[in-house]
Amino acid sequence: MIGNLDLYRIFNVVSKNNSFSQAAQELYMTQSAVSQAIMKLERELDQQLFYRTSKGVVLTNEGKLLYEHIHSAIGIIQVGEEKLSALKTLETGHLRIGVGDTISRYYLLPYLEEFHDKYPAIKLTILNGTTTEIVRFIRSGQVDVGVCNLPIEDEHIHVIPTFKVHDTFVGGDAFYDLSQRTLSIEELMEQPLIFLENKSNARRYVENYFTQKGYPLSPDFELGSSDLVLDFARINLGIACVIREFSQHYLEKKDVFEIHLEETIPSRTIGVCYLKNVSLSPAVKTFVDSIEVKKR
Template sequence: MDQQLLIFVTVAERQNFSRAAEELHMTQPSVSQYVQALERSLGTRLLDRNNKYVRLTKAGEIVYHHAKEILHLSARMRNMVDELINVPSGELSIGASYTFGEYVLPHAIARLRETYPLIKPSIIIHNTTEIVELVVKRELDVGIVEGDYRHEKAVFEPFGDDQMYLIVSANHRLAQKPNLSAGDLQGETWIVREKGSGTREATEKMFASLSLSPAHIMEFGSNQIIKESVEAGLGISFLSYYAIRKELLLGTLHLLPYPGIPITRTFSLVTQANALQTKALAVFLDLLRSMDRLT
């Protein structure tokens, strides 16, 4: 059954029997036979196909979604059985929000690979909301996110702190001003992350705590674009120390001192509720928990 599902999923994703056969190292007639056998067992067509395209039917969409989960669970089962008699190994799917994923996670993966070279991590970087959803749908083994996001089907475990700072270009007029007022901050153009990100959540909480409601806001989808925009003098922002430390050393960004800043937030591990852990996942979680500093 796993073989049928794997072949069906590959055809659906490649939208072509020939490309699927090439990827699977099979002949095209063999691929067609497996798909037809799956359709017969389910009593319905799963794919609409002609000379121009291969597309999922409505039934095919249902089977595709569940087949992906079945194949993931099957691989997970095999990994867990294998790990009972061997060292931690196998695939480990990790998702992280942008700040942790871009600036901290690479260091953690390097430590993991040094100790457990047979573990094969794959990484997805997205905003907090999307990472949590992927964990809940079992498309990720673990997520690392920022802020206070919660989901009834996921378990959240705080494991590290992050400090958030106000930043401007080193040449910005506010960089030379010793005593900032709320009016100074209110009148600036603020460059912020998109809704759904942990950094945006932290920014909005900071606005509320400082009683700010800026009229001019520019919204960008990554920390790197925000840093480049701030360096170019387009405005002011609020970012993690991990995201800006290199620019601070280079002198291209400047921290703005202000009462109540920096603000501390928490990084959390996100796992599936009531899910068994592979040994690979367990050692990775232990590694993150034991890091005195995140980098």
């Protein structure tokens, strides 16, 4: 193969125009430089590619054979360059996100809507899972970025905290009187409790807090979604552990009432995470940046 692809590019333009002079104008070169390039190519291939005539140049049979392949190859290269350019300008691309149901519904949706409005050509793929599953998705390459409950302890994952949340407790009408005062942890533990399943980071965070205080958890109900947790509380099946920021609709409608503890559970964060030492695609970087900008 010829090392200098510029020779093929010049050959392609000369072949299209059947003229050194017209090719020189199109390539912004001198006619002499174009002629020398073609002669060099002919020497390299040990083939005559053009017949020189008074009206210009005409491809030889060997030249016609080469032109069919070179024209096609250059076309493929140009398509590749155009696709790279489109990726850079977000005219095409793919964004794969790992996220849990609750964070997706109450936190991520506005970012997805804004991103899709700005870059409708970017394909979006959403893969649902717990924080542990999302980390596995990232490490296996199934998703580009995760949005999940922190903390994450993984040396291969880069984490950007983006949104602070507060774990709290709520109850329905039957527990309204408790909402009018503060409860000790001991009093809370005497109530029927509703929690997420213990495979979730949010559940483990609260459970670790109570365990450190000497109160191991034994919930009456362990459910798979935050919406179910809130609905169980609404119909007075117990006091539910929820994220205050994601329960505002229920609280504002007075479907449930917040129950305050004497000792407030420390806040925690939701964050964006992705593999360290891996270059982000333009689509992924733009999406991550959009969340980082909003957190400031």
